[in-house]
Amino acid sequence: xxxxxxxxxxxxxxxxxxxxxxxxxxxxxxxxxxxxxxxxxxxxxxxxxxxxxxxxxxxxxxxxxxxxxxxxxxxxxxxxxxxxxxxxxxxxxxxxxxxxxxxxxxxxxxxxxxxxxxxxxxxxxxxxxxxxxxxxxxxxxxxxxxxxxxxxxxxxxxxxxxxxxxxxxxxxxxxxxxxxxxxxxxxxxxxxxxxxxxxxxxxxxxxxxxxxxxxxxxxxxxxxxxxxxxxxxxxxxxxxxxxxxxxxxxxxxxxxxxxxxxxxxxxxxxxxxxxxxxxxxxxxxxxxxxxxxxxxxxx
Amino acid sequence: xxxxxxxxxxxxxxxxxxxxxxxxxxxxxxxxxxxxxxxxxxxxxxxxxxxxxxxxxxxxxxxxxxxxxxxxxxxxxxxxxxxxxxxxxxxxxxxxxxxxxxxxxxxxxxxxxxxxxxxxxxxxxxxxxxxxxxxxxxxxxxxxxxxxxxxxxxxxxxxxxxxxxxxxxxxxxxxxxxxxxxxxxxxxxxxxxxxxxxxxxxxxxxxxxxxxxxxxxxxxxxxxxxxxxxxxxxxxxxxxxxxxxxxxxxxxxxxxxxxxxxxxxxxxxxxxxxxxxxxxxxxxxxxxxxxxxxxxxx
Numbered sequence: 001x002x003x004x005x006x007x008x009x010x011x012x013x014x015x016x017x018x019x020x021x022x023x024x025x026x027x028x029x030x031x032x033x034x035x036x037x038x039x040x041x042x043x044x045x046x047x048x049x050x051x052x053x054x055x056x057x058x059x060x061x062x063x064x065x066x067x068x069x070x071x072x073x074x075x076x077x078x079x080x081x082x083x084x085x086x087x088x089x090x091x092x093x094x095x096x097x098x099x100x101x102x103x104x105x106x107x108x109x110x111x112x113x114x115x116x117x118x119x120x121x122x123x124x125x126x127x128x129x130x131x132x133x134x135x136x137x138x139x140x141x142x143x144x145x146x147x148x149x150x151x152x153x154x155x156x157x158x159x160x161x162x163x164x165x166x167x168x169x170x171x172x173x174x175x176x177x178x179x180x181x182x183x184x185x186x187x188x189x190x191x192x193x194x195x196x197x198x199x200x201x202x203x204x205x206x207x208x209x210x211x212x213x214x215x216x217x218x219x220x221x222x223x224x225x226x227x228x229x230x231x232x233x234x235x236x237x238x239x240x241x242x243x244x245x246x247x248x249x250x251x252x253x254x255x256x257x258x259x260x261x262x263x264x265x266x267x268x269x270x271x272x273x274x275x276x277x278x279x280x281x282x283x284x285x286x287x288x289x290x291x292x293x294x295x296x297x298x299x
Numbered sequence: 300x301x302x303x304x305x306x307x308x309x310x311x312x313x314x315x316x317x318x319x320x321x322x323x324x325x326x327x328x329x330x331x332x333x334x335x336x337x338x339x340x341x342x343x344x345x346x347x348x349x350x351x352x353x354x355x356x357x358x359x360x361x362x363x364x365x366x367x368x369x370x371x372x373x374x375x376x377x378x379x380x381x382x383x384x385x386x387x388x389x390x391x392x393x394x395x396x397x398x399x400x401x402x403x404x405x406x407x408x409x410x411x412x413x414x415x416x417x418x419x420x421x422x423x424x425x426x427x428x429x430x431x432x433x434x435x436x437x438x439x440x441x442x443x444x445x446x447x448x449x450x451x452x453x454x455x456x457x458x459x460x461x462x463x464x465x466x467x468x469x470x471x472x473x474x475x476x477x478x479x480x481x482x483x484x485x486x487x488x489x490x491x492x493x494x495x496x497x498x499x500x501x502x503x504x505x506x507x508x509x510x511x512x513x514x515x516x517x518x519x520x521x522x523x524x525x526x527x528x529x530x531x532x533x534x535x536x537x538x539x540x541x542x543x544x545x546x547x548x549x550x551x552x553x554x555x556x557x558x559x560x561x562x563x564x565x566x567x568x569x570x571x572x573x574x575x576x577x578x579x580x581x582x583x584x585x586x587x588x589x590x591x592x593x594x595x596x597x
Contacts, residue, residue, distance in 0.1 A: 098318065124320065124321060127318075145321075149323075150357060151373065152330075155373060156366075159374055162374060162375040163375055168317065191329075192328060194329070195330070221327055224327075225327040
């Protein structure tokens, strides 16, 4: 447990605070919806409500992370956001296909939802059309994925943020700032199992100390793809959920924890971890936990 | 007439598909660079080049080594943060891969970025002593050379910073690397080397490689000396997109023969071709091969 010498940014999106020194604000938890198959709106509604209840109990902010894989789902998912996600509550939009990202930005702007949108994500695959769309329809917040295929170490992640690692015309931070993104989150890009995946955790304090920006990752992806864990069927879900404690332990601010169905396990584990960190950081560094912190909520 | 081989200096252009790499990341697939190495090598094979390289497609030539050596790191720039040491193979895996699919009649050149160039290209946050840093690079690179010689037919050391002046310990730096290496070695120094020819001729390598096409005045500079080394004659420009016609390259080679006679052992582009458009780089290699065949026979 530690404190950063670099001043830490704290961003607010619709009342949810993210960033700062370890122990100050609760870890923000992103739960994924509509990851596989056709969107099941009824099931999603139930799981979203459950995640929001868990958030209320623990104090850990919940961000629904909506996967959109096909253009034909864009309208339905947006309608779900409008009708089901509480008014003004932020959400993130997780889209891979560049042309669909452009369409989604246009559509969200049309629906006046950009002030609640966390754009997931900007990375080395960004093209001119996406940059233009982002300039025109700028979301309130964006996640940069610091994936550097040449170097998966914390240094390599800084390289791609700083200068693009000779893969793109500029550093990803400069690109995001030029687009006009004011609130930037850094995802340290958890790699495939066995491919220096631990570096995504090690990179959290390195990046926070370098830039002071809110940082986190989707470390659960590594667990999900670890084939050897298939031999421990009953433990797999717990291992997946508990992998997220690495993020606050290394000073991180948010965890993209995977399927929203895992929220029941993830929220109490992270709340417990946040409390543990806060107890020490307040005592040693004098970091006072925010009123929303699990240590305030649960004690 | 002695068989003169067409070859390359090192790097070759590659179009990295970032979105494809991102898709692999999202699917949690381990990154592979084989596709890019293969595209560069296949162009060299198609052009008829006899001694090919791995294309140095992963990174600029300094970064390839800085990324893997202990004590170094790349953030915004290459930096030295601790004692420089060898940390295991740097280029071997790619060379082995290239060897696995090239035709038997093609040879392979291994590429090492020289210790002085690495020293000059890094921000030193540890040594505060250029010479000490350069020697540690040399000792580390020697280990790569010893391993590399098992997989390639020649090793080329790329030292562009020598063109701005060879330090008094320059020969020693190169000697550390080449001593004990059993295969032929080449020293490539691009830029205007006219002021350092005498030092270059003393270097402990078999072949000297320079950019004679961009700097024809080098012919005059070398004329002043008795040439004891074999020469790799830079014959098409790497800094200019104009594709030299075959006849122009033939004339250039003939000029080279006037100066170096049978000391010419290789024909190559002036330097790495990384910064050229791929179609231009390929056509330059094709014309180089045709010109070489015209002068020396196929």
